[in-house]
Amino acid sequence: MTQSSGPVVGRRSFLVLTASGVLTLYAGAPGARATAVASTRPATLPLGEVPKFVAPLVEPPAMPRSGRTRHDGRLVDVYRIAMRQFDQQVLPPDRPATTVWGYGPEDVGRGQVLFFAPSMTIEAEHGTPVRVTWVNGLTDSEGRYLPHLLPVDPTLHWANPEQRANADGRERTDQTPSFDGLTYVPPEEFTDPATQYTAYSGPVPIITHVHGAMGVGEESDGYTEAWYLPDASDIPGGYAHHGRWFEYFRSVADSKFGVAWSAGEATFQYPNDNPASTLWYHDHALGLTRTNVYAGPAGFYIVRGGPYGDDAVIDSATGRRAVLPGPAPGTPNQGQPRHHEVLLAIQDRSFTDDGQLFYPDSRAFFDGYEGPYIGEPDSPIPPIWNPEFFGNAIIVNGRTWPYLEVEQRRYRLRLLNGCGSRFLILDFAAIPGVRVWQIGGDGGFLDAPLDLATAYDNRVLLGPAERADLIVDFTSVPLGAHVLTNLGPDEPFGGGEPILDFDPADPATTGQVMQFRVARRRGADRTTPPERLVLPAPPPVPEPDHVRRLALIEHLHEPDENTEAPIAALLGVVMDHGDGMLHAEERMWSAEVSETVEPGATETWEIYNLTADAHPIHLHEVSFDVIDRQGIVIPEDGHGFMLGDAPPVPPMPWESGRKDTVIAYPEQVTRIRATFSTPGRYVWHCHILEHEDNEMMRPMQVGEVGGGAPTD
Structure with a gap:
């Protein structure tokens, strides 16, 4: 079961049950009677009409290296990887191709098939550093910048490359611009910059983060204010070419590795100190991560080997090394044998009727609110940003809905929830005869193999950015086609059980994931039965030096007596004022750093969720242990909160290994424990990307701030 001691029906104020029991969103314009709006509106293309299971699953191969070098006496794998725009057959072959972004080797020509979304997998060895030059290749064939594929809201605290002034009149990047006295209009109606503003349409900032990477220096983590534009020929005058932390990190990289960052690129080095694990890489630019990632740029980053790798897995029956299903796809020039290790990046998208990506261009898509927006008197509501989006x-x-041909044997499936807002509950129970064991999570192997049939009814719960390493046994599955389904909701997730506590995803569309076509086994299956595996899980995090209390908060605005509209999700700190209650104090992204940690210190973080949604909380640079969860009590008057009387409950069985992302359930405190070993500036945030982009992210400083770093 999923854990939730708080309400399991939607948002506290603006999601309510109708008399018929249907979950409906109520919204209204100022002065108008509230009207019911569907909680997820269909995009232009009705997906119920799109055929499913007609195209085979694409298995991205390994990213080819550019070469190798040496640094500090160690061999370093070197890559040059560009982000580019291209067309891809996302929908079935009889539908139009979709324009997307993705990563690929920088030294291949435009339009080559080596660019794909999700992109090729970076295969890394534990202890062997990887050096990547990440190139912003979002230019056309003439070297001119390409605008964003999707609507960009300029009213958030965001990269702001045009350096529009803030409310204090300061012109710079990485801030919340002021639009006082201006009225938002859609781009097609924008005619007068003296009285109007519209969506941003300039060159696109990017910065790449390897999610889950440990021991990475601050210069290589993909800090959200170290973004950079493409080296285009037509960058408008007055635009900043990079974020305010870029120059500092460029000097750090030059000092540490002797690498020079050129225009439109940055070079990062990853030590691969992680235990063998399933990581992934994606864009992380300030205030537009949701739209950048939705456009396509993401890929797996697999760390193999080391003391906690596959070679250290033991067969309990023989005492010898176990055999896990494999191999995984190799590089494109290595030939592709049958793969028994398969990587699955699961995402949700919507499309226009001509096959292009659809993402909301108005706040009205979310709740019917049509203004006034930021710029007009007394309105803090962004015109484009949506609090969540469900494709x-x-x-x-x-x-869309591919099929995979498998045999009656064991496979290793590495799963990633790559959705922006959607929680997945993957239901293998719909496949007759299948056995599913989870052997790993975000940060490597679990303490022991977990039989999901007994632990969670053959289901896998994944919040956005979480991963699961599974062994799926098709040996007893009948020949033929079988569908993997999804029971997660088409709306914000608050915990609980499908059907009992929330409506599962639409069974005709988002309730289906992919199809397995089961054939007879060819050859013997010599892999070790999962129940015999002795896993080399990393040791637990040591006892803490300090306990830190933090809060998850939501801001609502009441434009009229009938409407409560969410305007931001935030992080904060928890204070004890001696009145018998705990109190949350919000912290905006721009506030002084409050999470300052001594290098080498171990801390327990208590994350108090005061919202009505579950949030996947991600800490950069570290992995952590989930310690427990405990209910909290929030009085009706909203004056503070307190721990409930019930004792803490242990983590879920699939959370026994190291994690880098944890689900914080509503009206609970979630406790995690981490050791912060690497000095530098990092971040922690909610991985619902719409939340992360609008204040639900905070800087984190380990040790002293480096000389030459930005100070304001």
């Missing part, structure tokens, strides 16, 4: 199609490895 009406499931794509796996860049294709």
Whole structure:
């Protein structure tokens, strides 16, 4: 079961049950009677009409290296990887191709098939550093910048490359611009910059983060204010070419590795100190991560080997090394044998009727609110940003509802929830005869193999950015086609059980994920039965030096007596004022750093969720242990909160290994414990990308701030 001691029906104020029991969103314009709006509106393309399971699953191969070098006596794998725009057959072959972004080797020509979304997998060895030059290749064939594929809201605290002034008149990047006295209009209606503003349409900032990477220096983590524009020929005058932390990190990288960052690129080095684990890489630019990632740029980053790798897994029956299903796909020039290790990036998207990506261009899509917006008197509501977004199609490895041909044998499936807002509950129970064991999570192997049939009814719960390493046994599955389904909701997730506590995803669309076509086994299956595996899980995090209390908060605005509209999700600190209650104090992204940690210190973080949604909380640079969860009590008057009387409950069985992302359930405190070993500036945030982009992210400083770093 999923954990939730708080309410399991939607948001506290603006999601309510109708008399018929249907979950409906109520919204209204100022002065108008509230009207019911569907909680997820269909995009232009009705996905119920799109055929499913007609295209095979794409298995992205390994990213080819550019070469190798040496640094400090160690061999370093070197890559040059560009982000580019291209067309891809995401929908079935009889539908139009979709324009997307993705990563690929920088030294291949435009339009080559080596660019794909999700992109090729970076294969890394534990202890062997990887050096990547990440190139912003979002230019056309003439070297001119390409505008964003999707609507960009300029009213958030965001990269702001045009350096529009803030409310204090300061012109710079990485701040919340002021639009006082201006009225938002859609781009097609924008005619007068003296009285109007519209969506941003300039060159696109990017910065790449390897999610889950440990021991990475601050210069290589993909800090959200170290973004950079493409080296285009037509960057408008007055635009900043990079964020305010870029120059500092460039000097750090030059000092540490002797690498020079050129225009439109940055070079990062990853030590691969992680235990063997399933990581992934994606864009992390300030205030537009949701739209950048939705456009496509993401890929797996697999760390193999080391003391906690596959070679250290033991067969309890023989005492010898166990055999896990494999191999995984190799590089494109290595030939592709049958793969028994398969990587699955599961995402949701919507499409226009001509096959292009659909993402909301108005706040009205979310709740029917049509203004006034930021710029007009007394309105803090962004005109484009949506608090959450749920696409009406499931794509796996860049294709809608693909199929995978498998044999009656064991496979290793590494799963990633790559959705922006959607929680997945993958239901293998719909496949007759299948056995599913989870052997790993975000940060490597679990303490022991987990039989999901007994632990969670053959289901896998994944919040956005979480991963699961599974062994799926098709030996007893009948020959033929079988569908993997999704029971997670088409709306914000608050915990609880499908059907009992929330409506599962639409069974005709988002309730289906992919199809397995089961054939007879060819050859013997010599892999070790999962129940015999002795896993080399990393040791637990040591006892803490300090306990830190933090809060998850939501801001609502009441434009009229009938409407409560969410305007931001925030992080904060928890204070004890001696009145018998705990109190949350919000912290905006721009506030002074409050999470300052001594290098080498171990801390327990108590994350108090005061909202009505579950949030996947991600800490950069570290992995952590989930310690427990405990209910909290929030009085009706909203004056503070307190721990409930019930004792803490242990983590879920699939959380026994190291994690880098944890689900914080509503009206609970979630406790995690981490050791902060690497000095530098990092971040922690909610991985619902719409939340992360609008204040639900905070800087984190380990040790002293480096000389030459930005100070304000």
